[in-house]
Amino acid sequence: MAPQLDGYFKQVDSMSGHFIERLRKAVAIPSVSADEARRPDVVRMGEFLAQELKALGAHVEARLLGKQPGLEHLELPPVIVARYGNDKNKRTILVYGHYDVQPAGKEDGWATEPFELTIDDKGRMFGRGSTDDKGPVLGWLNAIEAHQKAGIDFPVNLLMCFEGMEENGSEGLDDFINAEAKKFFADTDAVCISDNYWLGTEKPCLTYGLRGVSYYSVEVSGPGADLHSGVFGGTAQEPMTDLVRILGGLVDTHGKIQIAGLDALVAPLTADEKDLYTNIAFTMDNLHESLGSQTTIFPDKERTLMARWRYPSLSVHGIEGAFSQPGAKTVIPAKVIGKFSIRTVPDMQPEDVDRLVFKHVNDHFKTLGSKNTMKVSLLHAGKWWVASPNHWNFSAASKATERVWGVKPDLTREGGSIPVTLTFEQATGKNVLLLPMGSSTDGAHSINEKLDKKNYIEGIKLLGAYLHYVAEEPLN
Numbered sequence: 001m002a003p004q005l006d007g008y009f010k011q012v013d014s015m016s017g018h019f020i021e022r023l024r025k026a027v028a029i030p031s032v033s034a035d036e037a038r039r040p041d042v043v044r045m046g047e048f049l050a051q052e053l054k055a056l057g058a059h060v061e062a063r064l065l066g067k068q069p070g071l072e073h074l075e076l077p078p079v080i081v082a083r084y085g086n087d088k089n090k091r092t093i094l095v096y097g098h099y100d101v102q103p104a105g106k107e108d109g110w111a112t113e114p115f116e117l118t119i120d121d122k123g124r125m126f127g128r129g130s131t132d133d134k135g136p137v138l139g140w141l142n143a144i145e146a147h148q149k150a151g152i153d154f155p156v157n158l159l160m161c162f163e164g165m166e167e168n169g170s171e172g173l174d175d176f177i178n179a180e181a182k183k184f185f186a187d188t189d190a191v192c193i194s195d196n197y198w199l200g201t202e203k204p205c206l207t208y209g210l211r212g213v214s215y216y217s218v219e220v221s222g223p224g225a226d227l228h229s230g231v232f233g234g235t236a237q238e239p240m241t242d243l244v245r246i247l248g249g250l251v252d253t254h255g256k257i258q259i260a261g262l263d264a265l266v267a268p269l270t271a272d273e274k275d276l277y278t279n280i281a282f283t284m285d286n287l288h289e290s291l292g293s294q295t296t297i298f299p300d301k302e303r304t305l306m307a308r309w310r311y312p313s314l315s316v317h318g319i320e321g322a323f324s325q326p327g328a329k330t331v332i333p334a335k336v337i338g339k340f341s342i343r344t345v346p347d348m349q350p351e352d353v354d355r356l357v358f359k360h361v362n363d364h365f366k367t368l369g370s371k372n373t374m375k376v377s378l379l380h381a382g383k384w385w386v387a388s389p390n391h392w393n394f395s396a397a398s399k400a401t402e403r404v405w406g407v408k409p410d411l412t413r414e415g416g417s418i419p420v421t422l423t424f425e426q427a428t429g430k431n432v433l434l435l436p437m438g439s440s441t442d443g444a445h446s447i448n449e450k451l452d453k454k455n456y457i458e459g460i461k462l463l464g465a466y467l468h469y470v471a472e473e474p475l476n
Ligand SMILES: C[C@H](N)C(=O)N[C@@H](Cc1c[nH]cn1)C(=O)O
Pocket: 132, 133, 166, 167, 168, 169, 195, 196, 213, 215, 415, 416, 417, 418, 444
């Protein structure tokens, strides 16, 4: 089956140096979507992708999405859409990825410069965006180029949709996808997204579910300006004191969310579902390795997997306006903004979550009896997604995984969120598959993010092989 794959694999191996250089160029562009000052770099990264795609002979369009809501002086980065091939006799696969990245600075504790791809003697390629999501996005471009260089016919028509705001709420993208579903994306037969990770470091997986995310801010203000704690301590009510009480009351040490009514929104665990977790190739050692410690909430894999896939979690992310430098500054911050998010799961509806969160935070603040002012707001929300893996899209990916990695993939769900997954499914009416390239130790969103050279190169083979098996799958 898929007889041309050996030639394709050979070609990918022979071009590995070139593909790593392409990733090096991409990582060097600090396309941080959450940082206003970096917006020109996000745009530059989109242009880089567009140029590379044009050089490969793709039809490319940079689509503008308008201004960023709430920051009307700021233009949203363009969505880069592209088409490679337009053969009515071939299937059409729509792939999505994102070219923006999470913030990163050497001062956060990186061992290397975050925006310089640095490869160590174990083949680990360190750099912000290496695994999330520049490596996988470039994987599609590399697959096209290796086919061209090997003289192998590209097996499908490829539609591409690469956004620059995924790490910052995917502003404007839902409307764009809905508007293009019957236009640019009209002949889509299935969708594939490479933007998540294996559960461990050895066993590849295909992913059929994601948690959603609802992200909130809690602003507490009081004094007109930051104050000297010696002069005003004990006389002014302190916003930070109120805020840490509110944040500390959201979740306990064991991960139990303290918001009344939230548990009742979660779909009950069925007996069939319970069995699923036992058969997944995952150990607590895998978790300890990717966590870099043994400070896990649960002692066993089943409860750990359920906590990541099918139960909500609440994380406190940070406090804007707080003193956070080294040293011992004796300041009372005048205004502080706490940030937290809830990962949501079936059957939680975002509006219900918002209602319960607002009530909890407002009620808690009232009990403090503070004279300060408090405002709780939703920053962005994206829905959870669970799909059927019983589809030719998944069969093709499964065969490709066996061919490249020599093992049948696990079927997994993911604790992270890619909100547009559901939008693609609903707008196109087609099956969506998540096909990860990187592994659990890659440290996405963390310091020292990396992609293993092996996962990158074999991942390029996997994406290409998947397209070949797609072309061979009978319709169902
Ligand atoms: C799984 C994907 N690679 C990812 O990292 N998604 C982000 C999406 C997000 C939501 N708010 C900010 N970013 C995530 O799950 O955190």
